[in-house]
Amino acid sequence: RDVENLDKMKEKGDACIFVGYSTQSIAYRLFNKKTRVMVETIHVNFDELPQMASDHVSSEPVPECQRMALEHDSLSPDPQCQENVTQADRIVTTSNELDLFFSLMFDELLNGSSQVVSKSSAETTADALNQHHPLEQVIRNPSQSVRTRCQLESDGKMCMFPLTMSRTEPKNIKEAMADSAWIESMQEELHQFYRLDSRLVAKGYAQKEGVNFEESFAPVARLEAVRLFIAYEAHKSFTVYPMDVKTAFLYGPLKEEVYVNQPDGFVDPYHPDKVYRLKKALYGLKQAPKAWYDELFNFLVSKGLSKGSINPTLFITKHRGDILHVRIYVDDIxxxxxxxxxxxxFEKLMHSKFEISMMGELKFFLGIQIHQSPYGIFINQAKYAQEILIKYGMTTCDSVGTPMAKKHLDADLSGTPVDQTKYHSMVGARMYLTTSRPDIMHATCYCARYQAKLTEKHLTAVKRIFRYLKDTIHMGLWYPKDAGFKLTSFSYSDHVGYLNSHKSISGGIQFLGGDKLVNWSSKKQDCVEVLYLTDL
Structure with a gap:
C-alpha cells in the first residue's frame, strides 16, 4: 500500500479484485481498486463474497437474435437482428463513463453491502450514458447490442470484464505512451509470447541434381572481403550499419517445378492425396540460397545499384557525389x-520489399565485435575467445608469451593416445578465431595437420595456444582513418622446413595503406617434385 501516514492499528493492504493468474510466474493477477493498475503477487488473502462465489443460472430462453450472433462468427450484422438494435446500443462506452457506472458496484462488493441494483435502474443509467457517447468511437455495427452492464445484477462476475478492458483507444503512439495502462499492456504482450524460430522445412535431401534443381551455390562474402570492406569504410570515415532480412529464403521464386507433400498436421481432409507445387523456395530446398540471392540481386540492380566486377557480394551506387557500399552475407547485410x-x-528501400530488422550501428557481425569511432574501426573476437576458454576449462591456466614452443611439433608414435574428438573440437574452435587473430594462424594450422594418432604431445601444443589467448584475449585489428589505401604484400617460405614430408611452409600478409592488415595465410606445400639424375 502507498504511504499515507497510517497508524499501526489501521489496515496495511489494498482491496483488490481477482482477475486471473500470471503467465510468467506462480502468482495471482489482481486489479488494485485504489491505484487502478494490474498487479501480480502471491501475498493475497481471499474474501469470497456470496455475490461473487454463487452461480447464477438464468432460466430465461436465449433470444433468437443472440443465438444467431453466437452461431455466426462474423463482424457483419444480421439483417433480422439489426432491426431491433437502437442507435444507443451501437455506441461503445468510454473509460470514464464505465468508471462512474461501476464505482457504486465496486464499493458495494468490497464493503459487503447487501444492496442490489434493480434492472430498471440499470437500464435507465445505461441509456442515459449512451446518449453522450462520441460517434467516432464506433467501429462497425455489432451483430448483438452490447448490454453487458444490464447483466450485472444476475451475474456479479461480469464486473471483472470491464476491468480487463483498455481505456479509449489512442490514435497515435504519443497518446499510447502517455497512458500507463497502455504501457503496461504493451510490456505484458512483449514478455508474454516468445518468438519460436520454427518453420516449415522441405526434405531437400530427396532432391536430385538436374531433376529438382540446377544450381545450389549462392555467392557468399569471404571473411577477407569483410575485413577489406571494413578497412575501406574506416579509410573513408563511413558509418557501417547492419541489416538482417527475416525469413530470407522464402522470398526467392523457383525456376524449376518442385512439388511437395502436404505437411503433417496440415493435410487437407478433402484432398489428402494431392500435393503442393511451390512457387517460392522453402527452407531445406537445395536451390533456396541461390533463389534468394537472385531475388536480392535483381531487386538491387533494378534500383540502380551495380554489382562489383570481381566480388558478386558487393554492390555500389553513386548519387550526386555520395557513395553507398553494400556487402551481402546470405541474409546478413x-x-x-x-x-x-x-x-x-537504402534502409527504406529494403523495407519496401523485404521484412528486415535494423540494430543501429554495426557492433557484431558473424561473431566479430566491431567498435566504430571517429578515429577508425577496431575489430576483435574477445567474447568468442572467452567462450571457448570457458568451454575447455582453460580460464585458470597459466599464461605464456608465445603460441608455439621453439621445438617443432612432429608425429609421436610412442606417446599416450588422447581423445580425438576433443582435440578436433579445440582446433576447430580456434580456426574461426583466426578471423581477427593472425598471431595464432600459424600455430593453429600446425596443430591441424595432426588429425590421427594423437598423443599427449599434440594436446599440450593445442593447450599452449589457449594459454597464450588468456592474457591476449582483447587483441584485435585496428583500421585507422585516413591512412592511405596502397596495397603492400609480404611473403616468406622455409624451404623444405617440414622434415616429415620434406615440404615447404609458406606464409603471406597484405596491408592497405601500410598499417591496415586485411589478409594473411599459412600453407603447406601441396606436392613435391622428384628429380632423378642419371649418368649419360
Missing part, C-alpha cells in the same frame, strides 16, 4: 555511405 541520408534511403 552491412552497408555504409558518405552521407547518412543515403543510408536511410
Amino acid at each position: 552491412i552497408f555504409g555511405s558518405t552521407n547518412s541520408k543515403v543510408s536511410k534511403q
